[in-house]
Amino acid sequence: MSDEELGMIRQAQHGDRLALAQLFQNHYSFLYKYLLKATMDPQLAEDVTQDTIVRCMEKMTSYNGSSSFSSWMITIATRLYIDRLRRRSREEEWIRREQGMRSIRWQFETKGEEWSDVLDALSRVSSPQRIALLLKHYYGYSYGEIGKILGIPEGTAKSRAAYGLKQLREEMKMDD
Amino acid sequence: MKEQSSMPLWAWAVLAAVLMTQGALLFRDARARGRWHWFWGLWGMTTFPLPTVLYLLLVVFPEHRRKRKEIAEKDEKIRK
Amino acid sequence: MTNDMTGPDNGRKPGDAPDKEGRLKAEEGPVSAEIALPELLAGLERLDRAYDDEAGPPPLGMLQARLIAASERHRRRALREWLLFWLVSLFILGFSLLAITSAPPVYWTVQGLVPIAGIIAAAMRPGRKGRGERR
Incomplete structure (x- = not known):
């Protein structure tokens, strides 16, 4: 972890909102891309990303640097995603999967990316x-x-x- | 805590204050750690000092030890 | 600022750094590394590319506003819980003080049952939330 990031984490833990926002902004892409792959559902990935940021803020003081900040975020994101899955029925999951895949396919087409x-x-x-x-x-x-x-x-x-x-x-x- | 109805009033007040302090502290600390804060808080309101002792033994101390172990592991990694 | 920190830890910590190809070959062996994995990695790269715009972070001000709103919600929720806790506590405190004076056996029975109930509950729900350390 870079010293700059470490400093930002310290500041954020002491209630500096700007540092906190900056920290999340830096890791946003990584988090979203992880969730996109984990969920294979862009909408869900977006929702869980938001939830994760809020949860990370709430738990900020308990981050102790034993893993990298991005690993810590991934851990929280994964737990939130699994929690959501638990509340869902099989049929619901199947429907969501179809929707997710359709929107990913559509995105590939508009971006001219090969499927x-x-x-x-x-x-x-x-x-x-x-x-x-x-x-x-x-x-x-x-x-x-x-x-x-x-x-x-x-x-x-x-x-x-x-x-x-x-x-x-x-x-x-x-x-x- | 002895069952004495002959206890003076001030002793009851002290006991209640101790219990309230204990319960409130346990509730706050357990909430910050995310560990059953309602259980510890409410139990802490009913007796003294068993909840505090068990809380230290089962929650605070193991967490402390685990943290130290993690730091040691990290040092190991850095040294390598 | 377009700071796209891809890879866990921006690739700075040895244990966490994604070093895809290398590790994969070392651990998978020739049998399982077949075609699936390279193809998967290529597919995922493409997925990343397709969603580059969506993955762009929102402006700092927006993030900050969102964080402030969330912490306000959180604060209010915590306050409500705290008040509820005191309400319930006063009842319980009253009952237990009453029990010590008028029915000590009942009081001590309950005191004995609480830790047992706690242990049973912890055993039934293994994992993160266990009372004490379960892992």
Whole structure:
């Protein structure tokens, strides 16, 4: 973590709102992009991003620097997302998934970006596995760190990531 | 706390003040830590000093120890 | 300011730095690293690109206003809870003082049951919220 950021965190923890806002602004893109991949639903990613920022502000004093600030934000964001999932039924989730994928496809079209079937497959991987998969293979966290983020033992994190990858491959095969 | 109805009034007042202080402090601290603040706060209103002792033993001390361990781990990482 | 801090910790902390390809090959081995992962990473890069505009941070003033509104809400909620706590507390305090004087056995029974109930509740709900340290 840079000294500049560390200073900003200290200031924010002592109630400096401007430093706090600046800190969140710096990490906004990272947080949103993480949530976009974790949820595969732009609207939901946006909502959870807002919730996360508010929650991080509330818990600011309990941030102790034992993990990087962005890892800390990701941890909170992941918990909030999982909480939301819990309150949802299977059908609801399915409908949301379809909507999310439709809007992502549409975004790809308007941006002239080439569509990739792997995203379709990824959206069909169940959420806990998808998160573990992303944290491991996209973000490069260790299983211990993933366990801390998800609040699960290291072994569970490992099996989730492995299972997620397996699921992803099966979904991709089905697309072919 | 002994069951004595012969206790003078001021002793009751002191007891009530102690309980209120304990309950309020436990509630505030547990809320800041996000750990069952209603449980600790309300129980802290009913008896003394068991809630405080158990709170220190089960919440404050383990958290303190874990923090120290994390710092030690971090140092290790830096040293490497 | 367009400061896009991509990667956990802006890639500064060794343990957290995303070092995709390298780690992946080291740990996955030839069997599982097949086609899925590179394709996935490429797809995700594309997803990031497609949402670059959406991922842009809102202006500082807007963020600040949002934070102020949220902390105000939070403060009010905390105050309400605090008042409710005192209301309930006074009842409980009154009852327990009454119980010590008039029915000590009842009082001590309840005092014995509270920690037991707490332990049972903590055991039933393992994880973060447990009384004491569960992890």
